[in-house]
Amino acid sequence: MVRGRNRSLFWAFAMTALGVALSIPAIYLPVDGFLGGINLANIVLRLCFFGVFFLLAAKVAAAYNSPSALALIRGPVGVTALMLSIAGLALTYVLSDTNGSSTGMSEFMSQPPMQAYRWFGKLYLVYVAAVLVVPTWRGAFCRGRVMERSAAFSMCLGFLLVCSTAVLQTLSDSLGLLVEVLSYSSILFVALGLALIWWSFLRNPVEK
Amino acid sequence: MTVAAKTFQQWLSSVAGSSSSASVCRAAGIKRSTLAQQLVRGRVTVATVVAVSRSLELPVVDALALFPEYADLSAGVARPTNAELLSQISDLDILAEILKRSPRAEPPDALLAVQLSPIPHRDSVRTWLDAIGPTDLRQRLARTTGIAPQNLSTQITANRLTPELAVASARIAGVGLTNGLVVTGVLSPSEAGWPSGERALMLRQTPTSALASLASTRLEYLSRTLKRAEQDDAAVQAVWENLG
Structure with missing residues (x-):
């Protein structure tokens, strides 16, 4: 069996792929139909993103040598935040009428519990992003090599955007396009940061 | 420049x-x-x-x-001062000289000419500035040339100094105007009129106590530089280890 390096990153990317796939109607509708047509697949999608953030965040906190951020994610506070978000998701899901597959549950957004459901789906992600802003900021603005610093800066920007998008959304709900642009660019910035690190790693292989 | x-x-x-x-x-x-x-x-x-x-x-x-x-460069050529000469001897050459003088050293081999490592050495710029300078040399240099102090210290840390700054430093400190160009490697010592063999002579004439104190200053700085490099390296390794 081949055991690669950084297997938790692999799982994070695998879950990202699953989450993205479930955001596409052509995949979501058959999968959800298979699960009973009551939008359980949307729960799976949300849990996927929680898992991605949990794994990735611990890695980023360790990479930028920040024990406090690591404790805030792996420690009791972080686990409580995760559990709270999952419990909130489950509760609001049960309270809503979710019959009939609908990608992103967009058909049910008029129901008040669904609003809360969406909110709980964001809560943990925003918490994690907020925790990671500080260590990546430090990584970007302490001395070091340009490549590593720009990678950290890119991720920091991504996490900041996640937080600011959430703040904007709570302030006003008539910002459809802006929120969409911000959340997609936040993903791009985090991915760009990871890609830069991967590239610099490839250029300077670690001797084992 | x-x-x-x-x-x-x-x-x-x-x-x-x-x-x-x-x-x-x-x-x-x-x-x-x-x-x-x-x-x-x-x-x-x-x-x-x-x-x-x-x-x-x-x-x-x-x-x-x-x-x-x-324009005033050729008129400003002057022999390097003793402090300047010492500043351009590398850490290792100073340590080797101390070891050579220790009682336990092998009897000196007269045939083996001591070859000092060439100018500039790893930390030439900083040691030169410290050797020529009044204590406020860097501040005055920044003031007269208009370079931002942090840019100046970045250059010095990287063992670089633009020719313009090198000449300006020499002018402020009142030493030979071309000496800064030697320690930055723009000119060879002989081009700047440094008599050959002067460094080796200086090294031989310096008392061991002075060499020891010079070496301790150099090693102090070296340890700080190494520590910084090791920390940077560890930071990069941590990033690769976790996200690579």
Whole structure:
């Protein structure tokens, strides 16, 4: 069996792929139909993103040598935040009428519990992003090599955007396009940061 | 740092006559595109002037002095002070000299000429500035040349100093104007009029106690530099370990 390096990153990317796939109607509708047509697949999608953030965040906190951020994610506070978000998701899901597959549950957004459901789906992600802003900021603005610093800066920007998008959304709900642009660019910035690190790693292989 | 392209071209036609710029570049060992770019931008670097002068076997300092920015350079050539000479001896050469003088050392081999490592050494710029300087040298340098203090210290940490700053430092400290160009590696010691063998002589004449205290200062700084490098390296390793 081949055991690669950084297997938790692999799982994070695998879950990202699953989450993205479930955001596409052509995949979501058959999968959800298979699960009973009551939008359980949307729960799976949300849990996927929680898992991605949990794994990735611990890695980023360790990479930028920040024990406090690591404790805030792996420690009791972080686990409580995760559990709270999952419990909130489950509760609001049960309270809503979710019959009939609908990608992103967009058909049910008029129901008040669904609003809360969406909110709980964001809560943990925003918490994690907020925790990671500080260590990546430090990584970007302490001395070091340009490549590593720009990678950290890119991720920091991504996490900041996640937080600011959430703040904007709570302030006003008539910002459809802006929120969409911000959340997609936040993903791009985090991915760009990871890609830069991967590239610099490839250029300077670690001797084992 | 640079001289005006127009003046450079006038100088070049006066010294190189009719030879083409391609042959000048080839002889001087600089890329044609580099020179072309410098001419387009209107500023030619001191390094280019030095390379061309060397290839034409002209006295380098006198050639530089033909440019208005460096007009007083040849008049300002002076023997390096003792402190300057010591500052240009590398850490390892100082330590080797101390070891050689210790009672347990092998009897000196007279035939084996001691070869000091060439100028500049790893930390030439900083040790030179410390050797020539009044204590506020860096502040005065920043004030007179208008460079931001943090840019100046970045250059010094990287063991670099632009020719402009090197000459300005020498002027403030009142030492030979070309000495800064030697410690930054722009000029060779002999081009700047440093008598050969002077460093070795200085090293031999310095009492062991003075050498020991010099070595301890150097090692102190070396340990700080190494620690910083190790920390940076560990940070990069942590990033790769976790996200690579």
